[in-house]
Amino acid sequence: MSGVGALFELYSEWQDSKKPKEEEKEDVKLAPDEDEVVETYEDPDSDWHKAVENRDWDSLLFMLQQFDFKKYKSKKEKKPRRLRVVKAAHWVKDKVKKPKEEEEEIPKTPLLGVDALGQTPLHAAIANLAPDRLIVRLCFSERKAALVADKRGYIPLHLATIHERNTQIVDRCIRSNFHHMQQLDLNKRTALWYAVERATQRTKENMGNPTLYWGLPRGKSDMEWQERQEVYWEKVKFILLSYSSRRKVLIQEERTLLLEALEHAAPPGVVEVSIMACQGMLHTDPSLAAGALRLFMQRSYPIKNLQLLLHHFPVKKEESLLAARKILTDHYQIGCRTLEGRNMSYREEMESHALQGKFKRSLYTQEWWNKIKCLLRLCGHENDKEYKKEFADKHLLQAALSNSDTPPSLVQLLMAINPESIKELHPFLKCALIHLICKNWKYNLFPHSKFVGVKLDMPEPPMEQVLKIIITTDRSNVRKRFEHRLPLHHAIATGKSIEFIHALIQRDVPTLAARDPITKLFPYQLAALPSLNKNAGLWAAKKIGDERWQELKSKRRAQAVTQVIYEQDVEQLSVIYHLLRSHPSALSPPALVQKPAGIGKKRGRGMISTHFLKLMYERQPRDGESVVDEAMDLDPDKDEWTFLKSNMTLFLLALEEKKIPAEMDQWWDKMKFWIRFCYTGHVELPSKDDYLLHAALSNPDTPPLMVELLMALYPNAVTKKMKGDQYPLHIAAATPAYVPQYFEQFEYKNVFQLLLDAYPGAASKNSSAGFAVDIALEVDHEDDYIDPLLKASGKQRRSSSRRNLVGDSKSVKSSRSSRSVRSTSSRNISKSPKRGRDTTMLRGTSSRSMKSSRSTGSSTRQPKLDFSKSPERARSTSRSASARGRISTSPRSTSPKRDLPKGSSASVRDDSTKSSTRSSGKGERSSGRSSRRERSTSRTASVRGSGSGMSKSPARSSSRSVKREESRRGAMKRDESKRSSSSRRRTSSRTSTRSHRSSGKSPRRERKEGKNEDRKEEKKNDKSPPSELDGKQKEGTPGDDEVLRMMQEMGVEVETGESAATKDVAPSDGPDDDEGLRMMKELQQSAGGEGPAGAVDDDEVLKMMAEVGAMADQEQTKSN
Incomplete structure (x- = not known):
């Protein structure tokens, strides 16, 4: 390299040389691929297979020592050099033009060759029980061999568990690729499933399961059995720990492994890891959790394992909670028995510890009681995280009563251990203890409550005994409501026994009159509704016996169930009868009167x-x-x-x-x-x-x-x-x-x-x-x-005789006898503007009479009659007295105790008025009624002063029929003339009413004008053609003056002229039904003494009136 690029390289090396050298770190071992696939080939005649089949372990060791695994691995490609393009285009061209070197072909490793069964040398070595060091070296030589499955679907891990190879081999097979540790074979089983199967076989070959299993050992034999179990289940524990360390959980095919392990009493360590591996299944599967808890209690696992299982229990699942409550009862009954080698049962030790502070419990008793506390908490908070913190030991009594199957002796034991918990409310339901007893506690619905199908060393107390303890602590508990219901309503709705309901009624009988706010029914009606009943099939099976029940035919089973249902119906009828006997007035009509919606029906201080x-x-x-x-x-x-x-x-x-x-x-x-x-x-x-x-x-x-x-x-x-x-x-x-x-x-x-x-x-x-x-x-x-x-x-006010809605015979008689008085008083009230005042007076009388009766406390009121307080007589007398004078009794007769003189036997009922008005017919109007009232008043006054000997004279009755016929004919003629005049008066009164409404006059002024008009009409009637009374005078009937003179001669005080007109007549209220009845009784007593012998009927009244008329005729003849 030349130019700037070479200079840059040299500069980079120089800079790197100045930096301190760091120790080279090994690359982190990469995790194996989850979907790694291994290619195999058939090589049944290889030297590796022959050495393993012949069990020539020396030859196998020699071949492993000569095996070079590097030749069978692909070479890693070198990382391409980073190009620096700084005026080095020619160098890049040379690099591109250089041809690539051809890669050498990698030979196939003999450790991946398979035989006729599809097994590699590693499979064959594990199956033929090769030494552990050779198998481990085979795994290191070719890691991919641990992922190969033979024709039966077995991988080397399956074979290691099936042939019960050492834990080191199992670990090396898992480490080869842990993603395949849950691989299924053709039978849909994993390596863990085979490990559990081999452990259960070894457990059965053992000396048998002891009675205590994993409880506290009582001797050397128990300890030796537990040690052997640890050895048998070692590989299962190791695989489960591998699951846990690699965050593996049980798959669906391994769902029953926990129940298998519990059934065959796996060690507590194995059970603990199994619970962690299947915690997801426990949360979602109530049947799995319930089965695991049942086996857990039967195998007497330590409290630590029980707490872990309950921690992963389903949240608010009804099936699992019912199972937990049943398990709680079974575990408690075990503690009530006296086991071999012990002087006292666990329950007796706990009771002695509660009552005697110095008494020390044994370790066995503490273990038994701690498990009960764990199960009680589960029944109370239902494994809800929100309520777990609120549920402390002081609420164990509330948790026990939330369980429908809790024995009464356990409830009493909890009361003895913590008496202060009786007054505590449920931590999240916020209800009192009596509501839990009456609503949630259903111990009477289970067969063992009547000792059916179970044998107990100590008899259970009845449920009502616990109820009486709760009521004694606070008497107001029976009146406290929960969900709008009283404890009595909850007890009836949940099918409690007669003795239980009687304990509630005995404390507070008035609760029987309270309707159920949900159904609006009385307690006896609520008891007739279908409620929670016993499981008829369960009761029948327990009565006959489980073993014999399986042998019975279906027809016999149906008969046994029918008998249980019949007994339940009889018990329900007994409850209804008992409630009705305790509160018979619930059937009375007042109790059945329908009220508007939402009206309470209770009295007292709330x-x-x-x-x-x-x-x-x-x-x-x-x-x-x-x-x-x-x-x-x-x-x-x-x-x-x-x-x-x-x-x-x-x-x-x-x-x-x-x-x-x-x-x-x-x-x-x-x-x-x-x-x-x-x-x-x-x-x-x-x-x-x-x-x-x-x-x-x-x-x-x-x-x-x-x-x-x-x-x-x-x-x-x-x-x-x-x-x-x-x-x-x-x-x-x-x-x-x-x-x-x-x-x-x-x-x-x-x-x-x-x-x-x-x-x-x-x-x-x-x-x-x-x-x-x-x-x-x-x-x-x-x-x-x-x-x-x-x-x-x-x-108007209601009649007092209508108050008794039950229908008493006395009230019916009084209502019938008061009809005549009611009809008479209604006829005597005229249709003038004064009628409204008269009806008000009638109401006032009813009010005062009812009030006086309540103050005295008497049911029947019979004060003597005072004619001066009768509004009908006051009005009729005032009208006649304005022109002719007024007849009144003596001042001493105004007293309510003395209405008539002592010597007078003429006492007439109001039926005389009724008979006199009845003769004129229904079409008679107000003017005719007023004239008849005047006539009846004058005749009644004459009868009062007549004396007892006047009614027996034969001379007075000689012309009785002739006079009556003549008076009747004259009355018919005058009635026709009166009808026309009464119609005119009625028309004028209606016109005056309309004018009053239009003019806006006050009612008081209108009443005064109406009174003046009445007086004018009476004066006109005096000057008008002869009235009914005048006609009788012409036909021989004595006039008013003659009657007054006769009354004075008989000793009756008479007021005439202005004295009668100016005398005050205080308005009084008319009699109601009871008042009229009392008037008639008073008249009967004054006429002939007390009793029915002195009663006066209508014929006697007419006879007496005719005799008075005959006597008056004789007097008029003498004067003429």
């Missing part, structure tokens, strides 16, 4: 009122006792309650400003939570705060002050509907009223009045359950409580 009262009052127990349960214990003899004025001031400030003060923020947040939490409606409650009012009104535990606060904070909530058509007014109408506690000092406002003041239009809104007033009338509300709703809707 969380809403408790939270409200804790703000307003401070509880101070007497005698220095501590408050255990505020929601259940309200004994006035034990506690004192102090009113907190400062908190009440804050509450009133929130009402006034319509904003929660900062001091009440925390309290208000809790109150909103409790309102939503206590909402039990099946209609989903919207998340907006505007619907808190609806939830509060559906709960009878909400104080009215809370309703007032919610309406102040959310004024638009009154106009919002739930389920499309139910306003807050409808919800309040179907909810029982709030019952204050004995210490509350508030005067609460009426909830209906609050709602109607805010939105009056809700009273006229119809819903799917009806109008609000109709809903309120069906519910057992106090009459004063629904007064605003009745006034807003314009409806």
Whole structure:
């Protein structure tokens, strides 16, 4: 080289010579290719094959020493020299023109020649048990020979495991190319599969599997057996370690190798590496994990291996978790037996350790208990990484009850070890222990709960014994809800036994009246639904026996299963009967009345009122006792309650400003939570705060002050509907009223009045359950409580006889007897503008009478009759007294205890009025009714003063029929003239009503004008043609003056003229159904004493009236 290029080369060498010389490093050995392919050729007569077949190991060694492997390798090409083009174009041309040297042909190596079986000398040497050093040298001489497969698909690694060659040979075969270590033969098996197969054969040839396997050895024989197992499984362990170091996992064809190793009690080291190799399969295959865990516990592997297996257990897989729970029960029952050579069982040692701190457990007991703890944690957190950290040892009791198959004795043992865990909530379900017992714990559904198909050294306690312990620690547990259900609902839905349900009912009987919020059914109805039942096939097989069950024919099996199903049905019917016997009123009609959607049906002090009262009052127990349960214990003899004025001031400030003060923020947040939490409606409650009012009104535990606060904070909530058509007014109408506690000092406002003041239009809104007033009338509300709703809707009060929805016989009789009074009172109310006031008076009477009955606590009310308080008689008497004078009883008769004089036996029922009005027919109008009322009033007054001896005179009854016929004919003629006049009066009253609406006069002024018009009409009637009463005077009937004179002679006080007109007649309310019944009973008692013997019927009344008329005729004849 010449020129600039040569100078540059020289300069580069000079620069390199100045740098310090670095030690030359060997090239890193490259990993073999994964898809490397080896070409072989047939050479069955080679010297290598003959030496191996003849087992001439000296000749084989000599040939290996003379073998030069470099001759059979291709030469590596030299790296091309880097060209520097700096005015050296001529040099490049010379280099290009130089011809290439031809490469020499590489000969074929004899170590890749195959015989008739397709085996190389390496295959034959391993199969013929050549010395290890010769096989290792063969592998070094030709590495590619380890990748050749014969006609059966075997590579040298397969043959090494099949012939159980030394670990060094197996290692050299793997190192030749580890990518082919999982190569399959024609039988779809790998070298690891053959290694496990040879190890299991050696294990079977051993002295047999001991009882403890890999548990703590109890003697020399156990130790020797474990040492032999280590030797048999050495190659398997080495191959698995090679998998692990080269990041290989088991393929699908090796899936069952873990179960094979566990089945034949492979050493713990082998099992540990096997778990690491198949961890991916364990995560995705629940059946593989469940089978591995079952064999794991049977072979008594150490706790370290169990923890590793559970760490790779599937996450929240139902199949694997069920298997783990069953394994937990089996492992616990092993500890309940007393093994040979021991005085106590493992469980007894743990119980003694818990109750006696100085008692030391043995190593065997500690190993047994540690495995139970691992399985309990798995059942609790279900191998979820998020919950593993939260699940500590204090939650083992919650984990045990999450398992459906946990024995009750294990639950009691956990309570004894850690008693504080009873009050702990589940770490992520956030439910109490009683909910886990009633919902998740289903031990009674398994045959061993009744000792069927299992023999236990120690009998298991019943489930209800554990339940009683939980309830005793906190009595309020039976009222706590989880997923909106009470513990009783969960117990019935999961098919608990009668004894278990009775333990719940015994603590709190009122829970039987609570409907299930999910199905809206009572407990006895919920028990009739299909629930979790026993596995009939499993119970039948355990009763007969597993071995005998396999021998039975299908027909006999079906009969056994049918018998188990029949027993289950009988048990279900027994539960329903027991629930009905405990709460028979669930079948009564009031309990079956349909309520609008989302209405709660519970009474008593709940969380809403408790939270409200804790703000307003401070509880101070007497005698220095501590408050255990505020929601259940309200004994006035034990506690004192102090009113907190400062908190009440804050509450009133929130009402006034319509904003929660900062001091009440925390309290208000809790109150909103409790309102939503206590909402039990099946209609989903919207998340907006505007619907808190609806939830509060559906709960009878909400104080009215809370309703007032919610309406102040959310004024638009009154106009919002739930389920499309139910306003807050409808919800309040179907909810029982709030019952204050004995210490509350508030005067609460009426909830209906609050709602109607805010939105009056809700009273006229119809819903799917009806109008609000109709809903309120069906519910057992106090009459004063629904007064605003009745006034807003314009409806009359319901009859007290309709309250008893069950259908009592006494109430039916009273309703029938009150029909006459109701019809009479309805006829006596005229169609004048005063009628509205009369109906209001009737409602007021019902309200006062019902209120008085509740205050006295009596179911039947029979006060004596006071005629001065009857509105019908007051109106009829006032009309006749304005012209002719008024008849009244003596002042002493105004007392409710003494209505009539002692000597008078003439007591007439209101049926006399009914009989007198019935004779005129249905077409008679208001004017005819008023005249008949006047006549009946005058005759009744005459009957009062007549005395007992007047009704027996034969002279007075001589002209009775003649006088009655003449009076009837005269009445028919005058009725025709009265009909025309009454129609004119009715037309004038309608016209005046329209004029009142158009003129806008006040109702009070209109009533005064109507009263004046009535008085004018009465004066006109006095001057008009003779009325019905005047006609009777002409036909021999005595007039009013004559009757007054006769009444005075009989000792009855009479008021005439202005004294009667000016005397005050206080308006009183008309009688309701019960009031009319009491009036009739009073009349009967005053007429003939108490009892049915003194009753007066209609015929006697007519007879007495006719006798009075005959007596008056005789007096008129004498005067004439």
